[in-house]
Amino acid sequence: QKEVEQDPGPLSVPEGAIVSLNCTYSNSAFQYFMWYRQYSRKGPELLMYTYSSGNKEDGRFTAQVDKSSKYISLFIRDSQPSDSATYLCAMSLGTDSWGKLQFGAGTQVVVTP
Amino acid sequence: GAVVSQHPSRVICKSGTSVKIECRSLDFQATTMFWYRQFPKQSLMLMATSNEGSKATYEQGVEKDKFLINHASLTLSTLTVTSAHPEDSSFYICSARASGRSYNEQFFGPGTRLTVL
Numbered sequence: 147q148k149e150v151e152q153d154p155g156p157l158s159v160p161e162g163a164i165v166s167l168n169c170t171y172s173n174s175a176f177q178y179f180m181w182y183r184q185y186s187r188k189g190p191e192l193l194m195y196t197y198s199s200g201n202k203e204d205g206r207f208t209a210q211v212d213k214s215s216k217y218i219s220l221f222i223r224d225s226q227p228s229d230s231a232t233y234l235c236a237m238s239l240g241t242d243s244w245g246k247l248q249f250g251a252g253t254q255v256v257v258t259p
Numbered sequence: 260g261a262v263v264s265q266h267p268s269r270v271i272c273k274s275g276t277s278v279k280i281e282c283r284s285l286d287f288q289a290t291t292m293f294w295y296r297q298f299p300k301q302s303l304m305l306m307a308t309s310n311e312g313s314k315a316t317y318e319q320g321v322e323k324d325k326f327l328i329n330h331a332s333l334t335l336s337t338l339t340v341t342s343a344h345p346e347d348s349s350f351y352i353c354s355a356r357a358s359g360r361s362y363n364e365q366f367f368g369p370g371t372r373l374t375v376l
Contacts, residue, residue: 154300182367189263189352189367190303234302247293247365249302 149173152235152250161259165222169235169250172216176237176248178202179211181220184232184252194220226258262286263355265368272343273376280338280371282353288333289355293365294326297350309336343375 152169159165167181178197178236182190194209196202196218202209210219218237235250262285279345282292290311293305297321307328309315315328327339340347350372354365 150302152302187350187370187372189265189354189369191367192364195364246305246308247303249304251300251302 148245150235150237150248150250153253154251156254156256158256158258159225159233161225161227161257163225163257165225165229165255167220167222167235167253167255168215169218169232171218173248174213174216175239178238179209179218180236180247181207181209182234182236184234186232190234214225227257227259230255230257261357261366263353263366265353265371267371268356268369269372271374271376274344275342276359277374278340278343280340280351280373281354282336282338282355282368284334284355284357284366287355287357289316289336289357290333291356292330292336293356294328294336294338294355295352297370303352329360340373343373345375348373348375
């Protein structure tokens with residue numbers, strides 16, 4: 147069993163719709179949770195960073211962490227074609243928030259005009 | 260700020276040759292750099308953690324004699340794939356972690372596509 151599970155998609159949505167992404171994980175020691183966006187043949191860029199359980203909002207993006215269920219989510223409101231990319235969840239242990247990151251497989255998102 | 264570059268962006272080589280990939284932090288000093296490998300439609304897999312001035316720490320299953328890592332300065336780390344074979348073809352991505360910042364996230368480079376013929 148992988149430590150971090152993420153549906154690879156692809157997930158296709160019409161422009162303006164809400165994109166809902168999620169990951170599940172098995173290691174309860176994970177304390178820091180991140181979402182990255184990766185365009186084709188590019189490195190990942192950080193979108194959201196949260197610590198422990200709770201919600202965090204930044205513009206059109208909302209990240210949720212439910213540690214009791216070992217489940218994290220990312221919502222993208224008013225999706226745009228430019229949001230088409232692969233979204234990767236990542237997480238790290240509490241001992242070092244930006245140390246070794248464990249990534250999900252990434253979900254490919256396609257926003258159609 | 261916080262820009263990480265990689266060179267080359269793409270390399271094609273013959274089986275048995277060695278390939279060097281550079282990772283540079285352009286506008287900050289990175290005490291730690293990480294090297295990842297990503298196969299198509301798969302996640303980033305950490306290969307090794309590199310600290311400036313010391314030996315790299317390799318993840319389980321990664322051959323340290325095959326993937327040589329040098330982190331000689333606070334802005335440069337290199338990954339050398341020695342005696343590359345077709346199964347080494349992959350997307351190699353580095354990340355750099357800034358020192359002295361209160362929010363010391365990893366910043367990722369754009370990646371290097373290695374194709375071994």
